[in-house]
Amino acid sequence: MEKVIKLNSRRKMPWGRRLFIFGMIFPSVFTFIFSYIFVNINSVFMIFQNYVPATGAREWTLDNLRRLFNEFNNPQSVIVGALKNTLIFFSISLLIHQPLVILFSYFLFKKIWLHRYFRVVFFLPSIISTVVLVLLYKYILSVDGPIVDMLVHVFKMEYRPEIFGDSRYALWAIVIYGLWTGFGSGLIIYSGAFARIPPEVFDAAKIDGVGMAREIVNIIIPMIWPTISTMLIFAFVGIFNAGGPILLFTNGNYKTYTIGFWMFQQLLLKGNLEYTSAVGWFFTCISFPLGLFIRWLLNKTIPDTTY
Amino acid sequence: MYKDSILSKVFKIPKRPMGQKIVFTVVFGFWFIYSLTLLYPFVWCLFSAVKTNSEFVMNMFGLPKNWLWEHFITAFDKLRIGNSNMFAMFANSLWFAIGTTLVMLATTTCIAYVSAKYKFFGAKLIYNVNLFVMLFPAMAAGAAGYKFWASLGVINTPFVLLMYIGGWGGNFLILHGFFRGLPWEYAESAYIDGASDFYTFIKVMLPMASAPLSALAVLGFIGGWNDYSTPLIYLSRYPTIMLGIYQFETLMQYAANYPVLFSGILLSTIPVLILFISFQRLFVSSLSVGGLKG
Numbered sequence: 381m382e383k384v385i386k387l388n389s390r391r392k393m394p395w396g397r398r399l400f401i402f403g404m405i406f407p408s409v410f411t412f413i414f415s416y417i418f419v420n421i422n423s424v425f426m427i428f429q430n431y432v433p434a435t436g437a438r439e440w441t442l443d444n445l446r447r448l449f450n451e452f453n454n455p456q457s458v459i460v461g462a463l464k465n466t467l468i469f470f471s472i473s474l475l476i477h478q479p480l481v482i483l484f485s486y487f488l489f490k491k492i493w494l495h496r497y498f499r500v501v502f503f504l505p506s507i508i509s510t511v512v513l514v515l516l517y518k519y520i521l522s523v524d525g526p527i528v529d530m531l532v533h534v535f536k537m538e539y540r541p542e543i544f545g546d547s548r549y550a551l552w553a554i555v556i557y558g559l560w561t562g563f564g565s566g567l568i569i570y571s572g573a574f575a576r577i578p579p580e581v582f583d584a585a586k587i588d589g590v591g592m593a594r595e596i597v598n599i600i601i602p603m604i605w606p607t608i609s610t611m612l613i614f615a616f617v618g619i620f621n622a623g624g625p626i627l628l629f630t631n632g633n634y635k636t637y638t639i640g641f642w643m644f645q646q647l648l649l650k651g652n653l654e655y656t657s658a659v660g661w662f663f664t665c666i667s668f669p670l671g672l673f674i675r676w677l678l679n680k681t682i683p684d685t686t687y
Numbered sequence: 688m689y690k691d692s693i694l695s696k697v698f699k700i701p702k703r704p705m706g707q708k709i710v711f712t713v714v715f716g717f718w719f720i721y722s723l724t725l726l727y728p729f730v731w732c733l734f735s736a737v738k739t740n741s742e743f744v745m746n747m748f749g750l751p752k753n754w755l756w757e758h759f760i761t762a763f764d765k766l767r768i769g770n771s772n773m774f775a776m777f778a779n780s781l782w783f784a785i786g787t788t789l790v791m792l793a794t795t796t797c798i799a800y801v802s803a804k805y806k807f808f809g810a811k812l813i814y815n816v817n818l819f820v821m822l823f824p825a826m827a828a829g830a831a832g833y834k835f836w837a838s839l840g841v842i843n844t845p846f847v848l849l850m851y852i853g854g855w856g857g858n859f860l861i862l863h864g865f866f867r868g869l870p871w872e873y874a875e876s877a878y879i880d881g882a883s884d885f886y887t888f889i890k891v892m893l894p895m896a897s898a899p900l901s902a903l904a905v906l907g908f909i910g911g912w913n914d915y916s917t918p919l920i921y922l923s924r925y926p927t928i929m930l931g932i933y934q935f936e937t938l939m940q941y942a943a944n945y946p947v948l949f950s951g952i953l954l955s956t957i958p959v960l961i962l963f964i965s966f967q968r969l970f971v972s973s974l975s976v977g978g979l980k981g
Contacts, residue, residue, distance in 0.1 A: 396883065396884070400883070400885055401805055401807050401884075404797040404800065404888075405797070405802070407794045407852050408797070408798040408853065408854030408855070411794075411852040412855055414835070415835065415852075419835050420825055420831070422835070423827040427827075492715055492718070493715055494715070499967075500967065501725050502725070503963070504725060507960070507962075508960075509929045509955065509959075510915070511930075511932050511933045512929075512932070512955065512956060515932070515952065516729070516731070516732055519731075519735075519747070520728060520731065522747075525748065561725075592707055592710060613822070614821070620824070621826070627916075643830070644829070644916065647833050648920060653834060656829070657831060659827075660825075660826035660827025663824075664824050664825065664826045664827060668823055668824060671822055671824070
């Protein structure tokens with residue numbers, strides 16, 4: 381009797397419903413199989429291939445891997461320089477930008493005066509195109525611009541620096557641009573997290589005379605920890621994608637290359653796509669386990685606060 | 688006990704202890720200056736757009752002598768890349784932004800809905816694959832992906848929209864979470880009345896998802912409108928407005944026309960500004976990110 385019920389229960393779903401489910405998932409699943417699974421598998425094969433322009437054929441080779449490992453023996457190599465710059469962007473984002481976003485969200489949550497105006501203005505760079513922002517930023521930081529005026533005056537410089545034409549300044553100017561314009565999406569995410577904290581918690585803290593610093597450290601951070609840990613995990617997973625709009629600022633000149641920009645440039649210039657795959661997989665093999673490790677570490681060391 | 692000042696009553700300033708007031712005042716001061724630095728580039732852009740070319744070169748950061756508003760009209764013809772003037776670029780931006788948003792949202796909504804509300808083989812797998820996709824940085828996919836789509840012949844055709852068939856990533860998790868939280872009783876009432884699964888989805892469940900769908904649609908449109916890197920690689924013959932502005936500025940090293948450039952810049956931002964101002968409250972309430980548990 382039980383076997384009959386189980387068999388019947390397995391066939392419970394009517395065919396109309398099965399067709400409905402199949403139709404709903406088919407476009408996404410079909411495209412995913414080709415544009416993600418097939419593409420990523422093909423990119424693994426590309427690591428061991430070279431395109432021979434003369435014949436149009438592909439030959440199997442380990443040259444891409446040899447070339448990649450030789451890069452790290454050459455301090456002047458583009459990949460090594462790009463890696464250094466990428467890690468600079470990542471460190472600034474992790475150590476300065478993320479804490480600032482949380483602090484900004486805190487003051488907005490606490491309804492600082494004109495908070496609605498600030499929320500709109502701080503989010504503005506996220507909805508305005510990067511092309512527009514970079515163009516305006518470049519002109520304002522040009523050699524005749526007000527920012528250079530200020531720098532010359534404050535630091536008593538003897539010459540007017542060409543910020544995006546000087547390898548001493550170009551990268552840092554792009555890093556500062558990222559900090560200056562980068563609050564928008566983080567504010568939305570953390571605002572949502574703050575909004576979910578029960579207001580009774582703040583009332584109880586107020587009654588107990590908890591100050592601002594303790595409120596942030598002992599109440600808010602633990603309560604929004606799931607959001608913070610998610611953002612940290614994504615940050616480490618995307619460590620080698622860290623960077624800024626290099627193409628728009630300098631096109632990679634003046635030592636501003638990052639890993640992400642170099643890979644994009646290979647696509648743009650129809651460069652050695654096979655070598656690009658090798659570089660991509662090399663960094664993926666580092667960042668993926670790193671992201672999983674960070675996820676494990678965060679779950680292990682700091683438990684989520686449930687409410 | 689905190690004294691209520693007239694100022695605090697008029698401007699609805701929350702009561703705070705003195706120490707907090709000092710901190711908030713300092714932060715407010717920094718923020719106000721910072722907000723002005725965010726707005727200044729657009730004010731400067733407006734000043735630059737209404738100057739003549741020579742006035743801009745001679746007096747880049749000063750106030751304009753004459754406000755030549757006609758530049759906003761002439762930009763539509765003079766801001767050109769190849770055969771595409773600004774009208775063409777706006778049209779390309781419109782179909783690209785709307786098309787990518789529609790394709791992405793429609794496919795993501797469908798797969799998120801069924802995997803959230805129906806038990807079938809693969810429902811959990813779809814969710815777990817999404818988590819994996821978000822955690823796995825497929826850095827090498829760009830090169831191989833380009834080869835794949837190029838081999839299909841989508842480059843410089845409207846079929847480039849196929850690249851945006853979605854269902855894998857952050858939008859899926861947002862919609863999946865929303866549909867999970869939606870009571871199934873609404874659908875059951877529809878089934879009792881004889882509605883099919885498809886009718887229930889379209890007429891009953893989808894209207895309830897209007898808030899997150901609207902937020903994702905607006906964000907998707909803004910993302911598509913502002914995108915320059917995908918059109919640069921895949922739609923170079925049909926430049927969108929952002930790609931056009933980028934290429935026009937690059938070409939200006941041969942023949943500078945700054946008022947046209949800056950007029951084009953301001954005109955290109957109008958659609959996204961209107962959308963953002965109209966829908967900004969939707970974003971915070973409809974989108975959320977939780978922890979990656981398990």
